Amino acid sequence: MIKVTFLPSEKVTQISKGASILQAAISAGVQVVSTCGGKGTCGKCKVQISSATPGHITEIKLSDNEKKFLSAAELAEGWVLACQQLITEDMTIRVQVEQAANQRKTDFAGELKIKPAPGVEKVFLQMAKPSVEDQTPDWQRLVAALPDQGIKFNRRAAASLPRLLRESDYQVTAVLAGERLLAVEPGDTSRRCYGVAIDVGTTTVVAYLMDLISGALVNSGAVTNPQQVYGADVISRITHAGSGKNQLAELQEKLIEALNAMIRNMCQESGIAKEEIYQAMVVGNTTMAHLFLGIDPTYLAPAPFIPVFRDKVDVQADELGLDILATGRVSVLPNVAGYVGSDTVGVMLAAGADRLPGISLIVDIGTNGEIVLAGKGRILTCSAAAGPAFEGAEIKYGMRAAEGAIEGVGVGEDVELEIIGGGKPRGICGSGLIDAIAELHRAGVIGPTGRFPAESAQLEKLPPLLRQRLRKAERASEFVLVWGKDSETGEDIILSQKDIREMQLAKGAIMAGIRILSLEMGINLQEIDRVLLAGAFGNYIRKESAVEIGLLPSLPSERIMSIGNAAGDGAKMALLSVEECLRAESLAKRGEHVELSARKEFQKEFLKGLDFKRV
């Protein structure tokens, strides 16, 4: 086994020789972004080999992919792609720390106004001792002292009850979840009661440790979904799960291991025992929910996209190996359909889709755009396959919304940029891309069909500094967003004709979904009272730009608002309150799923949505 240390966290892992640095990072619970599933084609997983004695590291052999994605300056400083380098000796690796995007702007305490009334309840009990005159068995003695006599026998809790009762002088705290007794603890522990809300994303897994009594967020953690190494998107995960006998189990175990590492870490930092976490509330897209539960997701991939379950699922923690109290309850919120998962139900819950007046459009933009249209007493949902453009993948200089990403673009006489973190730019994230295209479209650099001007007459109308940035590349034109002298890497950051096409396909799919739900409800787009943008993307997007390119309906900007990581918020709400959990179940039941692929109008609406124009 080889020892790998990651900086700046100083996390250490032992791994077999021949594993990649990316695999080591996953095993150490260190987040390294990768969107291609470790194939070396996304160029996102840059790390720096950094040893105390640099000469000690055997000379690095670079792959073609590394030469393509890394600048000479980066290579000189020891930057490599984590998925391309195999580990052969002990090493120290520095990773780029990104504050997880979905943690940046969400100020939970101020946002969720939930009175805690969780599914887990603690009751302090003082019992009389047994005698020859009162031979009541231990379990019955305990149950008789409880407010609800209908508690079911729990072998695990009963197994060690005799000693516990006697050592604590018959003063114990019972932990109850409905008619289940989860645990018995010595003495009065009724003020300590914790739960964990989990948002299993295809790319990132986030966990929130919550105090179930005060409702406060105690700690949180985020980590790359370790299933990444088996493919970046849900389809490749599903394919992998079906590719052999143990693959499904392996995908589940990897995920559970990563969650357990996060839970351990949060518990340690916050001085909480894992046995004090009595409940986990999980959201995720339908594929992730299947994989989390170890349930075969095979038939989610081909039409007609059939999930195994839709309703909320409750299992005992030890059945999954999730490292909270062994008898703790793990709940996965219900989904609506194969591609509208419990994460979207979490979004609906946090957004209050069942309580908003008028007509609300809720959009969670990612590889799949989940769209909810609530109004007229109905809740319609669909999933639009937007592709990875919004997450910066398949975009030449695309990157996730992290330090060094261009997140805002203004175009006047020249280009003005906003960079996350304020330093030099490294690439462009989804929201920056939308901004760039919208501004360039407004300035006439990009035409309505997405093309750069070809004729000199059109070109000459542009301000000189912009004209300079437009240049011929191999096959088509490209636009230089950042000159090499101003970029982090020293390289030009450009926007290619292909990048623009990717964005057209992505936003065309989303708009087609929005239009078809509106048709189904019998409204036109201007009747929408509010557009709620969920997720990381919604945090960064400039509404005017999204409207400008026709990604969102052309509505006054005060009607468009970001609601942060609503999926995670929904999980927290359902964890904190049984009532909110029931609301989530009712929302999922009410959700009417519209399968876009079954709609003959889809192709027409999709084509209509490709052009850059307000709708």
Added chain:
Amino acid sequence: MIKVTFLPSEKVTQISKGASILQAAISAGVQVVSTCGGKGTCGKCKVQISSATPGHITEIKLSDNEKKFLSAAELAEGWVLACQQLITEDMTIRVQVEQAANQRKTDFAGELKIKPAPGVEKVFLQMAKPSVEDQTPDWQRLVAALPDQGIKFNRRAAASLPRLLRESDYQVTAVLAGERLLAVEPGDTSRRCYGVAIDVGTTTVVAYLMDLISGALVNSGAVTNPQQVYGADVISRITHAGSGKNQLAELQEKLIEALNAMIRNMCQESGIAKEEIYQAMVVGNTTMAHLFLGIDPTYLAPAPFIPVFRDKVDVQADELGLDILATGRVSVLPNVAGYVGSDTVGVMLAAGADRLPGISLIVDIGTNGEIVLAGKGRILTCSAAAGPAFEGAEIKYGMRAAEGAIEGVGVGEDVELEIIGGGKPRGICGSGLIDAIAELHRAGVIGPTGRFPAESAQLEKLPPLLRQRLRKAERASEFVLVWGKDSETGEDIILSQKDIREMQLAKGAIMAGIRILSLEMGINLQEIDRVLLAGAFGNYIRKESAVEIGLLPSLPSERIMSIGNAAGDGAKMALLSVEECLRAESLAKRGEHVELSARKEFQKEFLKGLDFKRV
């Protein structure tokens, strides 16, 4: 690892060097009787070392215990005590095959008149296939096809559902237990449905494989309780369970392993897959039930004798590791108190304690005599600590009711014997002992206080052949039941003064229990309408003799009857019928336990019961 082969079963086990032959037998699932817990003091575990090449076996070193319990002839033929010989090389061992006593006279098919209506139900389902128009998730599709829509989600059954449904063309059989779906099987399997009834005795574990559709007994098996090596009686098991961190788990695992070996064997013989066994119904004394479930039995041992549970316990098979369908239901019938277990509840059920007119006394005689007095609308229970005499332990030539045991004794001018199997006698079993004492008492060889005649005047009244058999031993007199020339071993089989004392203590305890329950009910013994004798002992006992020595009340012999292995029958009944199972629960609830140790009358009644006289 060393290979040990057992004859005549030809079962083979691999075991570590230094294990005893007894441990090897347990590991192989071969029944070798032992009542002392492997200490070498009971002399019951005789086996014959029998190798193809006898010279091959290293010379056997005999322990003092072996020299004491084995005759010269036996030693010459390679007989040893299985607990005394440690294994150092591959060997072949021949064991004495005893038809398990509790299987001998029980003709189940004719006895139990139960219409099968088990807790497990099979339903054949034919479903429509999914389509883009009907995206119902697999689980919901299944549930919608079921008669009861309230079925709870089962992750394990759901995990592999997608492929199963598609490969079986949406024609499957659902296995249901109440609101739980246990399994889904391809095609129509509704005619195959099995369960196993288990009677966990302190000494012997018996399993019955039942066809839950026809109600027929398919197969059965019996094996020595492998916990024997940790002590012969419940107190030593409880002590062992509390003697270290993993001891309880080990006791449970040993038992489950032995059960699994039996289940595997029965399945193989009968062409049934273990996954076709959907339910197990377990009875046993309260300590055995605790150990079976892995629940701490510590506080059953000291006063006030507190069990952990009393009600029926249901757990999923895989939680215990019991090798039936992993999601199958394992139920342990309720107990009444620390020393009146679910085996007694099984007896009450099989005997119909709730349906018999008048007053019924039910006695299950063993190390603990469980006594039930039903009548006047009440069901009273108690447990009398009879000691091991009835099972032939602590009796010089005592043995269990097996081939070669004296089971009947007649005394006239001389002694006449009935031997189990009809061959030469090897020892005397409990029922033979009662018979011997009763007959010798009637003949004047044993006086009312249990003594052999000391004065010559008394002796001279005896027939000469009897007088010859009475001789002085080291401390007291002894009576020769069998002369060496007529015994299997060539040794005299004798009845000692101490043997008689043991029987007095045993029957005195039982009678004290009977008397105290009668006092509690306010009846005198002659008001009892029937005495039902449960268990192996009841099969062999001669009623007149039991009455003669005052073990049972002096009632006309037609009012005393044996009801066979009623505990096992009760388990079968509860397995075959939900209604019977509910009856068992009601019987346990109605049972009013009388704790003899808390009764000030106990000592008086016990002393009163020591004498040999009709009561």
